[in-house]
Protein backbone atom coordinates (compact mmCIF):
# COMPACT_ATOMS: atom_id res chain seq x y z
CA UNK A 1 0.00 0.00 0.00
CA UNK A 2 1.42 3.37 -0.93
CA UNK A 3 2.26 5.56 2.00
CA UNK A 4 -0.08 8.35 1.02
CA UNK A 5 -3.04 6.03 1.44
CA UNK A 6 -1.98 5.44 5.01
CA UNK A 7 -1.99 9.19 5.78
CA UNK A 8 -5.30 9.61 4.04
CA UNK A 9 -6.86 7.31 6.59
CA UNK A 10 -5.43 9.15 9.58
CA UNK A 11 -8.51 10.72 11.26
CA UNK A 12 -6.52 13.60 12.83
CA UNK A 13 -4.88 14.41 9.55
CA UNK A 14 -8.21 14.29 7.83
CA UNK A 15 -9.65 16.67 10.41
CA UNK A 16 -6.71 19.03 10.07
CA UNK A 17 -6.82 19.05 6.36
CA UNK A 18 -10.49 20.00 6.62
CA UNK A 19 -9.44 23.38 8.09
CA UNK A 20 -8.72 25.53 5.09
CA UNK A 21 -5.30 27.05 4.95
CA UNK A 22 -4.20 25.80 8.35
CA UNK A 23 -0.47 25.19 8.50
CA UNK A 24 0.13 25.41 12.22
CA UNK A 25 1.72 22.43 13.87
CA UNK A 26 0.13 20.49 16.74
CA UNK A 27 -0.03 22.28 20.07
CA UNK A 28 -0.49 25.80 18.75
CA UNK A 29 -3.65 27.62 19.70
CA UNK A 30 -6.25 27.82 17.04
CA UNK A 31 -7.56 31.33 16.89
CA UNK A 32 -11.16 31.57 15.78
CA UNK A 33 -10.94 33.76 12.76
CA UNK A 34 -12.35 34.19 9.36
CA UNK A 35 -10.59 31.98 6.92
CA UNK A 36 -7.47 33.84 5.84
CA UNK A 37 -6.46 33.74 2.24
CA UNK A 38 -4.65 30.60 1.20
CA UNK A 39 -0.93 30.47 2.12
CA UNK A 40 -1.30 33.23 4.77
CA UNK A 41 -0.97 32.29 8.47
CA UNK A 42 -3.15 33.80 11.23
CA UNK A 43 0.18 34.91 12.78
CA UNK A 44 -0.12 33.57 16.32
CA UNK A 45 3.25 35.14 17.12
CA UNK A 46 1.96 38.52 15.99
CA UNK A 47 -1.12 38.07 18.21
CA UNK A 48 1.05 37.11 21.18
CA UNK A 49 3.21 40.21 20.60
CA UNK A 50 0.16 42.44 20.36
CA UNK A 51 -1.30 40.96 23.55
CA UNK A 52 1.94 41.55 25.42
CA UNK A 53 1.96 45.10 24.10
CA UNK A 54 -1.65 45.51 25.19
CA UNK A 55 -0.74 44.38 28.74
CA UNK A 56 2.01 47.00 28.82
CA UNK A 57 -0.34 49.71 27.56
CA UNK A 58 -2.98 48.72 30.13
CA UNK A 59 -0.36 49.07 32.87
CA UNK A 60 0.68 52.52 31.56
CA UNK A 61 -2.98 53.52 31.33
CA UNK A 62 -3.63 52.44 34.90
CA UNK A 63 -0.57 54.36 36.11
CA UNK A 64 -1.60 57.49 34.20
CA UNK A 65 -5.13 57.34 35.61
CA UNK A 66 -3.68 56.81 39.09
CA UNK A 67 -1.35 59.78 38.65
CA UNK A 68 -4.36 61.99 37.84
CA UNK A 69 -6.24 61.03 40.98
CA UNK A 70 -6.22 63.21 44.09
CA UNK A 71 -4.74 60.42 46.20
CA UNK A 72 -1.90 58.64 44.44
CA UNK A 73 1.35 56.86 45.39
CA UNK A 74 3.49 59.87 44.41
CA UNK A 75 1.50 62.23 46.65
CA UNK A 76 1.66 59.64 49.44
CA UNK A 77 5.44 59.46 49.16
CA UNK A 78 5.60 63.27 49.04
CA UNK A 79 3.50 63.46 52.24
CA UNK A 80 5.96 61.12 53.99
CA UNK A 81 8.91 63.19 52.77
CA UNK A 82 7.22 66.35 54.05
CA UNK A 83 6.77 64.73 57.45
CA UNK A 84 10.47 63.84 57.45
CA UNK A 85 11.35 67.44 56.65
CA UNK A 86 9.23 68.66 59.59
CA UNK A 87 11.21 66.31 61.87
CA UNK A 88 14.56 67.43 60.45
CA UNK A 89 13.57 71.11 60.86
CA UNK A 90 12.66 70.44 64.50
CA UNK A 91 16.06 68.84 65.02
CA UNK A 92 17.69 71.79 63.29
CA UNK A 93 15.90 74.23 65.60
CA UNK A 94 16.99 72.16 68.61
CA UNK A 95 20.63 72.54 67.50
CA UNK A 96 20.15 76.32 67.27
CA UNK A 97 18.59 76.37 70.69
CA UNK A 98 21.22 74.35 72.57
CA UNK A 99 21.50 76.24 75.85
CA UNK A 100 24.55 78.40 76.26
CA UNK A 101 27.16 76.98 78.60
CA UNK A 102 28.15 79.02 81.59
CA UNK A 103 31.74 78.09 82.24
CA UNK A 104 34.12 79.95 84.55
CA UNK A 105 36.95 82.14 83.31
CA UNK A 106 40.24 80.27 83.39
CA UNK A 107 42.55 81.38 86.19
CA UNK A 108 45.18 84.01 85.38
CA UNK A 109 47.90 81.37 85.58
CA UNK A 110 51.16 82.46 83.92
CA UNK A 111 52.08 80.68 80.68
CA UNK A 112 55.39 80.83 78.85
CA UNK A 113 57.05 79.27 75.81
CA UNK A 114 60.25 77.31 76.34
CA UNK A 115 62.40 75.60 73.72
CA UNK A 116 61.00 75.24 70.21
CA UNK A 117 62.82 73.03 67.71
CA UNK A 118 61.03 72.26 64.47
CA UNK A 119 63.37 69.64 62.90
CA UNK A 120 62.54 66.02 63.69
CA UNK A 121 62.76 65.04 66.40
CA UNK A 122 60.87 68.26 67.02
CA UNK A 123 60.50 69.63 70.50
CA UNK A 124 58.08 72.26 71.83
CA UNK A 125 58.02 73.23 75.47
CA UNK A 126 55.22 75.27 77.06
CA UNK A 127 55.23 76.04 80.73
CA UNK A 128 52.09 76.68 82.76
CA UNK A 129 53.04 78.08 86.19
CA UNK A 130 55.98 75.79 86.87
CA UNK A 131 54.64 72.75 85.05
CA UNK A 132 56.36 71.99 81.76
CA UNK A 133 54.45 70.47 78.86
CA UNK A 134 56.78 68.78 76.39
CA UNK A 135 55.68 67.93 72.87
CA UNK A 136 57.98 65.82 70.75
CA UNK A 137 57.92 64.11 67.39
CA UNK A 138 59.53 60.83 66.42
CA UNK A 139 62.93 60.86 64.81
CA UNK A 140 62.10 58.73 61.79
CA UNK A 141 60.52 60.28 58.74
CA UNK A 142 58.00 58.21 56.87
CA UNK A 143 58.71 58.43 53.16
CA UNK A 144 55.67 57.97 50.97
CA UNK A 145 56.22 58.16 47.25
CA UNK A 146 57.72 61.49 46.31
CA UNK A 147 56.99 63.42 49.49
CA UNK A 148 58.03 63.05 53.05
CA UNK A 149 55.38 63.21 55.74
CA UNK A 150 56.42 64.90 58.93
CA UNK A 151 55.68 63.22 62.21
CA UNK A 152 53.04 64.74 64.42
CA UNK A 153 53.85 66.16 67.79
CA UNK A 154 52.87 64.15 70.83
CA UNK A 155 52.53 65.26 74.41
CA UNK A 156 55.31 63.43 76.21
CA UNK A 157 55.09 65.08 79.61
CA UNK A 158 52.68 67.36 81.44
CA UNK A 159 49.15 66.71 82.67
CA UNK A 160 46.42 69.22 81.67
CA UNK A 161 44.15 67.82 84.41
CA UNK A 162 46.59 69.15 87.01
CA UNK A 163 46.00 72.72 85.77
CA UNK A 164 42.22 72.72 86.33
CA UNK A 165 41.41 74.69 89.50
CA UNK A 166 40.69 72.37 92.42
CA UNK A 167 37.56 74.34 93.37
CA UNK A 168 35.71 73.52 90.16
CA UNK A 169 33.28 70.61 89.97
CA UNK A 170 34.32 67.33 88.35
CA UNK A 171 32.62 67.71 84.94
CA UNK A 172 33.93 71.29 84.55
CA UNK A 173 37.46 70.20 85.49
CA UNK A 174 37.26 67.34 83.01
CA UNK A 175 35.98 69.58 80.21
CA UNK A 176 38.68 72.13 81.01
CA UNK A 177 41.49 69.58 80.93
CA UNK A 178 40.22 68.14 77.62
CA UNK A 179 39.99 71.59 76.06
CA UNK A 180 43.41 72.59 77.45
CA UNK A 181 44.89 69.39 76.04
CA UNK A 182 43.48 70.22 72.56
CA UNK A 183 44.57 73.86 72.81
CA UNK A 184 48.12 72.94 73.85
CA UNK A 185 48.43 70.61 70.86
CA UNK A 186 47.25 73.32 68.45
CA UNK A 187 49.61 75.84 70.04
CA UNK A 188 52.57 73.44 69.95
CA UNK A 189 51.93 72.71 66.22
CA UNK A 190 51.63 76.45 65.55
CA UNK A 191 54.91 77.16 67.37
CA UNK A 192 56.69 74.44 65.42
CA UNK A 193 55.39 75.86 62.09
CA UNK A 194 56.38 79.39 63.06
CA UNK A 195 59.89 78.21 63.98
CA UNK A 196 60.19 76.37 60.67
CA UNK A 197 59.08 79.47 58.74
CA UNK A 198 61.24 81.85 60.78
CA UNK A 199 58.16 83.66 62.04
CA UNK A 200 58.18 85.35 65.45
CA UNK A 201 56.68 83.36 68.28
CA UNK A 202 53.57 84.82 69.99
CA UNK A 203 53.66 86.49 73.37
CA UNK A 204 51.81 84.43 75.94
CA UNK A 205 51.09 85.73 79.40
CA UNK A 206 48.28 83.77 81.06
CA UNK A 207 46.14 80.68 80.60
CA UNK A 208 43.46 83.00 79.16
CA UNK A 209 45.62 83.24 76.01
CA UNK A 210 45.30 79.50 75.56
CA UNK A 211 41.74 78.86 76.58
CA UNK A 212 38.97 81.47 76.78
CA UNK A 213 35.16 81.42 76.97
CA UNK A 214 33.49 81.45 73.55
CA UNK A 215 31.11 84.43 73.21
CA UNK A 216 28.82 82.33 71.00
CA UNK A 217 28.26 79.15 72.98
CA UNK A 218 29.98 79.69 76.33
CA UNK A 219 32.31 76.71 75.87
CA UNK A 220 36.07 77.29 75.92
CA UNK A 221 37.76 78.34 72.72
CA UNK A 222 41.21 77.03 71.92
CA UNK A 223 44.41 78.61 70.69
CA UNK A 224 43.77 80.48 67.45
CA UNK A 225 40.13 81.15 68.39
CA UNK A 226 38.87 77.70 67.38
CA UNK A 227 35.74 76.64 69.30
CA UNK A 228 35.11 72.86 69.10
CA UNK A 229 31.47 73.24 70.24
CA UNK A 230 30.65 75.89 67.64
CA UNK A 231 32.41 73.81 64.96
CA UNK A 232 30.45 70.70 65.91
CA UNK A 233 27.20 72.65 65.98
CA UNK A 234 27.90 74.18 62.57
CA UNK A 235 28.67 70.72 61.20
CA UNK A 236 25.40 69.27 62.56
CA UNK A 237 23.40 72.23 61.23
CA UNK A 238 24.96 71.83 57.80
CA UNK A 239 24.28 68.09 57.76
CA UNK A 240 20.61 68.73 58.64
CA UNK A 241 20.32 71.52 56.04
CA UNK A 242 21.79 69.18 53.42
CA UNK A 243 19.28 66.54 54.48
CA UNK A 244 16.39 68.99 54.00
CA UNK A 245 17.70 69.98 50.56
CA UNK A 246 17.98 66.29 49.60
CA UNK A 247 14.38 65.55 50.72
CA UNK A 248 13.09 68.64 48.85
CA UNK A 249 14.86 67.31 45.75
CA UNK A 250 13.12 63.94 46.18
CA UNK A 251 9.76 65.71 46.50
CA UNK A 252 10.28 67.61 43.30
CA UNK A 253 11.40 64.44 41.47
CA UNK A 254 8.27 62.60 42.70
CA UNK A 255 6.04 65.43 41.51
CA UNK A 256 7.80 65.61 38.14
CA UNK A 257 7.39 61.86 37.67
CA UNK A 258 3.71 62.00 38.64
CA UNK A 259 3.02 64.87 36.22
CA UNK A 260 4.90 63.15 33.41
CA UNK A 261 2.98 59.88 33.86
CA UNK A 262 -0.35 61.73 34.18
CA UNK A 263 0.33 63.53 30.89
CA UNK A 264 0.74 60.22 29.08
CA UNK A 265 -2.97 59.32 29.53
CA UNK A 266 -4.24 60.44 26.07
CA UNK A 267 -1.32 58.72 24.34
CA UNK A 268 -1.94 55.51 26.30
CA UNK A 269 -5.63 55.57 25.37
CA UNK A 270 -4.78 56.10 21.70
CA UNK A 271 -2.24 53.25 21.75
CA UNK A 272 -4.83 50.95 23.36
CA UNK A 273 -7.37 51.81 20.66
CA UNK A 274 -4.77 51.08 17.97
CA UNK A 275 -3.67 47.74 19.40
CA UNK A 276 -7.28 46.67 20.02
CA UNK A 277 -8.13 47.51 16.43
CA UNK A 278 -5.22 45.46 15.18
CA UNK A 279 -6.12 42.49 17.41
CA UNK A 280 -9.75 42.75 16.34
CA UNK A 281 -8.68 42.71 12.69
CA UNK A 282 -6.85 39.46 13.42
CA UNK A 283 -10.09 38.07 14.82
CA UNK A 284 -9.16 38.23 18.50
CA UNK A 285 -12.15 38.83 20.75
CA UNK A 286 -11.09 40.97 23.69
Ligand SMILES: [Zn+2]
Nearest residue numbers: 214217227230
Ligand atom coordinates in the same frame (compact mmCIF):
# COMPACT_ATOMS: atom_id res chain seq x y z
ZN1 LIG B 1 31.59 78.37 70.69
